[in-house]
Amino acid sequence: MSEPAIRFIDVTKKFGKQVVLDRVNVDFPTGMTTVIAGGSGQGKSVSLKLILGLMKPDSGRIMVDGQDISAMGRRELNRIRTEFGVLFQGAALLDSITVFENVALPLEERTSLSRQEIKERVEEMLARFDLTGHGDKYPAQLSGGMKKRVGLARALMLQPRIMLFDEPTTGLDPKISMEIYRLFFETQKKYGFTSIIVSHDIPKVFNLADQVILLNNGHMTTFASPEEIQHSADPEIISFVETTMGQIYVSKEMEKIS
Amino acid sequence: MFKYIEKLGDSALYALRDLGRMGVFLVQALAGIFSRPFRFMETVRQIREIGVNSFGVIAFTGGFTGMVLGLQGYYTLSKFGAKSALGSAVALSLIRELGPVLTALMVTGRAGSAMCAEIGIMRNSEQLDALECMAIDPFRFLITPKLLATLISVPILTLFFNLIGIAGGYLVGVGLLGVNPGAYASGIEQSVVNLDINLGIVKSFVFALLIVWICTGRGYFVHKIRGAGFGAEAVSRITTQAVVMASISVLLWDYLITAVML
Numbered sequence: 297m298s299e300p301a302i303r304f305i306d307v308t309k310k311f312g313k314q315v316v317l318d319r320v321n322v323d324f325p326t327g328m329t330t331v332i333a334g335g336s337g338q339g340k341s342v343s344l345k346l347i348l349g350l351m352k353p354d355s356g357r358i359m360v361d362g363q364d365i366s367a368m369g370r371r372e373l374n375r376i377r378t379e380f381g382v383l384f385q386g387a388a389l390l391d392s393i394t395v396f397e398n399v400a401l402p403l404e405e406r407t408s409l410s411r412q413e414i415k416e417r418v419e420e421m422l423a424r425f426d427l428t429g430h431g432d433k434y435p436a437q438l439s440g441g442m443k444k445r446v447g448l449a450r451a452l453m454l455q456p457r458i459m460l461f462d463e464p465t466t467g468l469d470p471k472i473s474m475e476i477y478r479l480f481f482e483t484q485k486k487y488g489f490t491s492i493i494v495s496h497d498i499p500k501v502f503n504l505a506d507q508v509i510l511l512n513n514g515h516m517t518t519f520a521s522p523e524e525i526q527h528s529a530d531p532e533i534i535s536f537v538e539t540t541m542g543q544i545y546v547s548k549e550m551e552k553i554s
Numbered sequence: 555m556f557k558y559i560e561k562l563g564d565s566a567l568y569a570l571r572d573l574g575r576m577g578v579f580l581v582q583a584l585a586g587i588f589s590r591p592f593r594f595m596e597t598v599r600q601i602r603e604i605g606v607n608s609f610g611v612i613a614f615t616g617g618f619t620g621m622v623l624g625l626q627g628y629y630t631l632s633k634f635g636a637k638s639a640l641g642s643a644v645a646l647s648l649i650r651e652l653g654p655v656l657t658a659l660m661v662t663g664r665a666g667s668a669m670c671a672e673i674g675i676m677r678n679s680e681q682l683d684a685l686e687c688m689a690i691d692p693f694r695f696l697i698t699p700k701l702l703a704t705l706i707s708v709p710i711l712t713l714f715f716n717l718i719g720i721a722g723g724y725l726v727g728v729g730l731l732g733v734n735p736g737a738y739a740s741g742i743e744q745s746v747v748n749l750d751i752n753l754g755i756v757k758s759f760v761f762a763l764l765i766v767w768i769c770t771g772r773g774y775f776v777h778k779i780r781g782a783g784f785g786a787e788a789v790s791r792i793t794t795q796a797v798v799m800a801s802i803s804v805l806l807w808d809y810l811i812t813a814v815m816l
């Protein structure tokens with residue numbers, strides 16, 4: 297089996313007295329989609345920020361391609377960040393520049409492509425995400441779904457090897473959510489990136505998952521498939537499943553009683 | 555009792571951490587000047603925003619400050635029979651003190667608050683995180699153009715403040731109160747020396763650095779400032795705090811520079 301794209305080794309993160317991650321050990325396999333699920337305030341977004349080096353763990357190591365990013369300086373971090381693409385919860389588009397400029401930003405800042413080449417690539421990407429004709433608009437003039445599509449287009453401009461999605465469908469209606477999932481499927485098929493999705497949208501998001509990580513009380517539990525969660529005997533996991541998905545599995549005895 | 559000592563220690567540690575953070579921030583912002591690619595057009599845009607767009611308020615303040623100085627100076631000097639020294643009094647007050655200080659306070663209120671709010675909102679909406687994730691240095695990209703623009707704009711605005719103030723003093727002293735125009739001009743020529751000019755220039759550069767450092771720094775660390783709250787409220791509180799801190803720092807450093815250079 298190949299080396300995991302990302303590995304948490306004994307990672308602990310605290311905010312004051314609150315322990316968000318408590319000696320967590322977990323692998324994110326290369327080329328696969330891992331969904332991180334868990335209740336609000338359990339540290340899902342913190343996990344993404346740790347992977348991106350935006351936060352440092354209090355102890356433990358976070359290995360990306362075998363290198364410990366928690367011990368890296370700014371320059372090394374920037375080098376490794378070129379491997380990442382991120383779709384933020386609110387898309388995090390720069391709101392003082394246009395859609396075109398947002399999508400062009402990684403190319404302008406990180407490559408030596410000519411203006412014409414950048415223009416061609418951005419227009420191609422905008423067309424792929426159904427954004428043709430919206431390049432001159434500012435983020436404030438876009439709907440929530442369009443913002444996410446622009447964010448996704450920007451994140452994919454440098455063809456990252458690892459994509460991180462922070463609540464990609466939160467605040468979107470079901471139709472737009474499905475559209476985002478469709479784009480996810482298409483882009484992952486095309487680029488073959490390793491993806492990590494933090495989401496509340498359970499059980500829908502499980503359809504994308506090769507592996508599910510459940511975050512509860514500072515602990516991460518890995519499940520090889522979404523089905524495996526439903527058969528867990530752990531009372532906390534059963535409680536999580538019932539509150540998020542409803543009673544998925546009902547035994548024959550329970551069926552008779554109900 | 556121990557609780558109060560613990561709180562005091564905690565506050566002292568927080569203040570030290572905050573100062574350390576702001577110190578590192580300043581070094582990174584200055585280092586951004588030497589990072590490539592240099593954002594020339596963004597720096598020019600910021601000069602327009604911070605400098606050119608502040609010209610109106612500076613001209614207005616400078617003009618009326620000079621006029622008040624002319625009026626007050628005339629009545630004070632006339633008591634000693636020294637009306638002819640009005641030009642000298644107006645020019646020295648403006649060049650050495652009022653020009654740099656009032657320009658800095660006006661720029662803090664007009665452009666410093668805007669810088670702080672802009673960076674704070676970008677922090678809250680994860681735009682700064684997004685830049686870092688794209689391996690784009692937020693200092694080179696955002697802070698350094700503002701730093702350079704402020705360092706270029708404030709001394710030039712101070713120069714205009716002084717010139718318009720001297721003209722305002724002339725208008726009131728010569729135009730309304732009948733001071734001899736030649737005496738007004740020669741008073742300036744004879745009394746203003748290189749040290750006065752240098753003092754004004756040094757002050758305007760130091761004040762510019764203080765404004766941009768404090769205002770962008772507070773916005774950048776809006777999420778780490780104790781008691782600031784969250785979201786829009788945090789940005790509003792931090793903007794007020796930045797303007798107050800920058801204004802107080804300008805006055806404090808004004809005294810220190812004057813004491814050292816005179």
